[in-house]
Amino acid sequence: MHHRFLLLLRILSWTLAALLALAAALALFVATYNWNHAKPWLTQRFSDLLKREIRIDGDAQLGWARGPASEPASIRFIPRLRLVAYDVTIGNPSWATAADHLARAAAVDVTFDILPLLRQRWNITDLQLKRPVIVMERDAERRKNWRFTDRREPRWSVDIRRLAFDHADIRYVDRPLDLDLRFDTTPLPGNGGVNLKDEVKGLEVQFGISGKFRDATVAGTGQGGALIDLLNDDGQFPLRAEGEVGQAHVVLSGVMPSPRRLTYFELKLALSGNSLADLYPATHVPLPATAPFKVSGQLSGERADLTATQWDWHYRKFAGIIGQSDINGEAQYLQRDPRPVLRATVRSEKLVPGDLMPPRDKTQKKDAAAGGRSLSARQFDPEKWGAMDAEVSITAQHVEQPPNIALQDLHLELRLKDRLLTVDPLRFATAGGKVAGQVTMDARQRQMRAQAEIDGRALHLRQLLPSLASMQGSFGQLDAHARLAGSGNSIANLLASAEGSVKARVSEGAISKFILEAAGLNVADAVFAKLYRDRQVHLNCAVADLEVKAGQALFKQFVVDTDDAVIDVTGQIDLGRERLDLDIRPQSRELRVFTLRTPLYARGPLNKPEIGPYKGPLLARAGAAAALALVAPVAAALPLISMGKELPNVCAQRH
Structure with a gap:
């Protein structure tokens, strides 16, 4: 029994010694072998595995390393492999079009643990890049060139604990989003480009942004957190960016949680x-x-x-x-x-x-004014x-x-x-x-169709039209209803083809007498009212009923009825040409001195109509006054005195 135990112990000792010798030989081989001889074989194996070209055009060295001083002493001295390669290129899959490579670097220095490789985990404890150029692309089929497998969850997981770089040129192309941005990235001063995982992180890199998003050009600057957190599953990436997107100024700030699995x-x-x-x-x-x-x-x-x-x-x-x-x-x-x-x-x-x-810009306003236009012709x-x-x-x-x-x-x-x-x-x-x-x-058709229906109730004229000083005495209420439909791709075109109706009624109240007297050209009363304040007359009603056909607003009825006068308005407004053609016929209820009782007209463009009396009746009255003046000066005033008429209250008749 004792002999067997010694034999077993001797076998274990020799086995352990052989393993140690093999490990020592392997370690010595790794440290002394010229790995440049193995580059063609290694790069071809990786190219076949990743289904894209992998190239190392410079020297390649594989050796042993220990952890940096930032690691705890308990794990710092565990041996790990260190690969240093120069002029490294990772190619693109065949479908990628943004560039011929995914990544390129003047030098790559990577240190990683050995044992986790057996569990398909690549624990990179230190990664240093010199002048990396990275082009990330997502195509129209949403394939990503930085994914090396079609599996939903890759077999291999990557954990990068430390990342250092000097200057990175990163481009991101996203075909579904129509996005193409380039980030010219350098470490913030004092940071040295070193990022440590699990340390408290703030803004550690700075970058310039250029490119396009859809139809807008993009240009700006920004700062971000550790680039390492863009690669790890549990990273937190602080971000601040400011710049121009098209003609808009944009400022963006916050923290992106788990960017890799966002x-x-x-x-x-x-x-x-x-x-x-x-x-x-x-x-x-x-x-x-x-x-x-x-x-x-x-x-x-x-x-x-x-x-x-x-x-x-x-x-x-x-x-x-x-x-x-x-x-x-x-x-x-x-x-x-x-x-x-x-x-x-x-x-x-x-x-x-x-x-x-x-x-409307100045040119549009100038053209509109020159053509007597006030409605917007800007196209939807x-x-x-x-x-x-x-x-x-x-x-x-x-x-x-x-x-x-x-x-x-x-x-x-x-x-x-x-x-x-x-x-x-x-x-x-x-x-x-x-x-x-x-x-x-x-x-849904080439010429837009529009329809509007508006109803207004109990609108006080004094509040509705406060800019008209002569209306300050008006306390009547307005009720109105409008229903219009038209076709066209601008407000002007819609009204030029409008069909419908507009109806309005002003209820009983008080209205400025100056307006009515001025409408009747009662000169004496108009001057008196302006000099000694405006008096008011009782408003029985005002009625408007307009029918709109093919852009022509026809005055079916427009009447203002007061205790002093009745004013009838007839005619039409051409909404397409923006011109009006109206007859205004005042009829006095009372005796007026210096009344030039003659119909008025309102013609011309909406934004600047011409308003005045018809010359025929006015000239006849003026001629009669001149003839009588030859006989007796007092008699000359007789044709300018309106005797008034017994006119019925039209409100009850027209409502």
Whole structure:
């Protein structure tokens, strides 16, 4: 028994000695062998394994190393292999087109543990790169050139504990996103390009950004965390970038969790520019042309899992200004079939509609003025409406439109689906009354079709038209209803083809007597009223009934009835040519001195009409006065005295 035990002990001793001798021989071989002789065989084996070309055009050395001083002493002295190679190239798969390589470096110095290789784990304890050039590409089929297997989860896992570099040129090409960015990356001063895993990290690298995103050019600068955290599964990558995306200025900051296995992130995003429409080249979201804007909020992106290709975007708690308008709220951009969906809730304390509408440039204004035009001829772009669907809710406490129009409690719900835009409901308060309506714009054909119906109730004229000084005495209320439909790709074209009706009624109240007397050319009363303050007359009613056909607004009825006079207006307005042709016929109820009681006309462009008396009746009266003046000066005033007529109150008849 004792003999057998000694024999077994001797066998174990010799076996251990043989293993130690073999290990020593292997260690000596690794340290002394000229590995340049094995380069062709090794690179070919790796090329076959990875299905892409691997080249080492310079020297290659394999030796032993120990850990850096930053490691605990318990593991620092465990032997590990160190490979140093020069002019290293990792090629691309055959489908890649952005470049002929995935990575290239003037020198690669990598140190890794031996035993984890048996468990298909590549624990890289130290990786040093000299002038690396990396081109990462994702093609239209969502294949990634940095993945070396088609397996959902690769057999080999990689853990890099320390990374150092001097200057890195990193390019990222993403065909599905239409993204091509280049990052010219260097370590921040004082960092030396050394990144240690599991240490407290801040911003450690700086980079310049150039390239394009969709149809927008990108240029800017930024700082980021340790590049090592872009490669490890549990990395946290702090990021700050600022630059121009198209014509918009963008500031982005925050932390990207687990960038290598990214399914959710949240960053602070600030945007500013001359118009929200400037975001279209990058976002392909058809936002309106607006006044200059500045907004900031929290941007998050989320996908279902690592295999999901669609990201949903959420812009939370955004706040900012557009021109003189303040805005806040949240927005979502969801990838859905057949079109993405924009959902937004926008709130405002003060909203100026002019800030949200396309401004006309000086040339357009000059051309419009020269042609007597005031309606916008700027073309809508309905093709952009097909880029997405939308559900937008807008609420504003105060809406201010210079010079003197003010709205309160605006609320509208906007929906866009397959290029069919509806605004329903649309409601607000103004001039002490309420306005409600709905609008539909159908861009599913070449010439857009639009329909609008607006209803206004109990609108106080004094508040509705405060800019007219002569109307300060008016306390009547306005009720109105308009229903219009037309086709065209601009406001001017829509009205030029409009069909529908406009009806309005002013209830009993008081109105400035100066306006009525001036309309009747009662010179004496007009001068008296201007010098000694305006008096008021009782307004029985005012009625307007317009029929719109093929862009022609026909005055079926337009009457102003007071205790002093009745004014009838007939004629039409050509909405296509923006010209009016009206007859205004005042009839006095009372005796007036110096009344030039003759019909008036209003003709010409809407923005600058010519208003005056018809010359025939006026000249006849003036001639009669001149003839009588030869007989007696007092008698000359007789033709200028209106005796008045007993005119019935038209309100009861016409309502």
